[in-house]
Structures are given as structure tokens and as C-alpha cells.
Amino acid sequence: SHLLVAEPEKIYAMPDPSLPEGDIKALTTLCDLADRELVVIIGWAKHIPGFSSLSLGDQMSLLQSAWMEILILSVVFRSLPYEDELVYAEDYVMDEGHSRLTGLLDLYGSILHLVRRYKKLKVEKEEFVTLKAIALTNSDSMHIEDVEAVQKLQDSLHEALQEYEGGEHQEDPQRAGKLLMTLPLLRQTAAKAVQHFYSIKVQGKVPMHKLFLEMLEAKV
Amino acid sequence: KEKHKILHRLLQNST
Numbered sequence: 001s002h003l004l005v006a007e008p009e010k011i012y013a014m015p016d017p018s019l020p021e022g023d024i025k026a027l028t029t030l031c032d033l034a035d036r037e038l039v040v041i042i043g044w045a046k047h048i049p050g051f052s053s054l055s056l057g058d059q060m061s062l063l064q065s066a067w068m069e070i071l072i073l074s075v076v077f078r079s080l081p082y083e084d085e086l087v088y089a090e091d092y093v094m095d096e097g098h099s100r101l102t103g104l105l106d107l108y109g110s111i112l113h114l115v116r117r118y119k120k121l122k123v124e125k126e127e128f129v130t131l132k133a134i135a136l137t138n139s140d141s142m143h144i145e146d147v148e149a150v151q152k153l154q155d156s157l158h159e160a161l162q163e164y165e166g167g168e169h170q171e172d173p174q175r176a177g178k179l180l181m182t183l184p185l186l187r188q189t190a191a192k193a194v195q196h197f198y199s200i201k202v203q204g205k206v207p208m209h210k211l212f213l214e215m216l217e218a219k220v
Numbered sequence: 221k222e223k224h225k226i227l228h229r230l231l232q233n234s235t
Contacts, residue, residue, distance in 0.1 A: 042230045059231050060224060211226045218224060 003129040006047030013092035026102040035209035064218040065139030068190035110189040
């Protein structure tokens with residue numbers, strides 16, 4: 001219930017009407033959206049019970065490792081009611097054609113693969129918010145100072161998931177495991193996304209805000 | 221950590 005309350009408000013891409021239509025505009029819109037969502041994610045993390053008790057260094061390490069997984073998981077959950085479309089924001093939905101034009105076809109395919117996994121599972125909001133928090137604490141950062149404290153936080157989130165499934169999905173004792181087994185595909189997809197946006201950064205044609213750049217650099 | 225100053229600042233803000 002804490003995680004449901006902590007869930008951020010809807011986000012809007014609001015593409016700049018002064019920019020000419022094209023791939024640069026689409027990528028600029030997505031990078032701006034990601035930058036604003038990062039601010040929201042940092043605020044969200046603080047509402048995960050126990051997160052703020054970690055050292056500042058460990059809070060930073062977890063977010064630096066997991067931010068793209070959290071961003072993608074949010075896109076995936078927003079896209080569940082749609083057919084072959086990715087809901088990057090309430091006002092920014094991309095289909096296959098649009099993704100191809102912006103050079104994001106590979107990423108579109110990978111994220112859609114995840115969407116299909118969660119659709120098949122009929123993932124619920126309670127499960128999604130818990131999975132997001134688990135992804136943050138399971139980020140396998142190599143820079144954690146207090147491994148035990150992070151493990152304790154992860155255990156409490158894992159316990160919340162198991163408790164929820166024990167109550168709501170007694171018909172499928174494997175359900176918590178099935179949900180956790182989607183995390184490798186999420187990790188793989190996030191790695192691809194980071195690589196892609198890093199190469200866009202190197203090309204230097206798309207303006208990027210400072211926080212997005214900072215987080216992108218922390219991943220490479 | 222100096223390189224990650226925005227993240228650091230946002231985590232310290234008590235919002």
C-alpha cells in the first residue's frame with residue numbers, strides 16, 4: 001500500500017511545437033521526457049519504505065544502476081492496454097512505423113517483448129509497483145557499501161510480493177517467481193536502451209538535459 | 221561522486 005501511494009502522477013511529453021517534425025524532434029522529446037521522469041523517479045525512490053535509511057552513496061549507486069529499468073518498466077505498464085504501441089507518455093504513443101523513423105525499432109521490439117510477457121501474466125498494479133521497487137534494490141551495482149542493508153530492503157520488498165501473491169493468487173503458487181523471472185529481460189532491454197541513447201549522446205545531434213546525461217554517463 | 225552532483229542534490233532535498 002505504501003508503494004501504491006508513492007506511485008507518481010501521469011507524465012506528459014509535450015513535444016516542442018517550434019521544432020521541425022522528424023527524428024531529431026522525436027529523440028529530443030524522449031530525452032527531455034526521460035530527464036523529467038528521472039527527477040520523479042528519484043522522488044519516488046525516497047518513498048520506498050527503507051530506501052532513505054540507506055547511505056546516500058548506496059541510494060545513488062542503486063539509482064545509477066537501475067534508472068533505465070525503472071523507466072522502461074513504467075513504459076511497459078502504461079502500454080499494457082494498447083496493441084503494439086508504446087506509451088512513453090500519456091500524450092506520446094509510438095507505433096512500429098514511428099519507432100522505425102526515429103531509429104528506435106530495435107528498442108521498440110525489445111520493450112514490446114516485455115509488454116507481451118506482462119500481458120500474458122495479466123500483471124496488476126500492485127505487482128508492478130512492487131516489481132519496480134525490487135528492480136531498484138536488485139540492480140547489482142558493484143559500488144554498494146552496505147550490502148547487508150540493501151539485501152534487507154530487497155528482502156522486505158520480496159516479502160511484500162510473496163504476501164500479495166499468497167493472498168490474491170493462491171491459484172498460482174509460482175506467480176511471484178514468474179514475475180521475478182521477467183527481470184532478466186528487463187535488464188537486457190535497459191542495457192540496450194542505455195547503449196542506444198549513449199551513442200545518440202556521442203553523435204551530439206540531440207540536446208540532452210544534465211540529469212539525463214549524468215545518469216547515462218554513470219551507466220557506461 | 222562529484223560527477224553526479226544533480227542526483228546527489230535531488231536525493232538530499234527533503235521533498
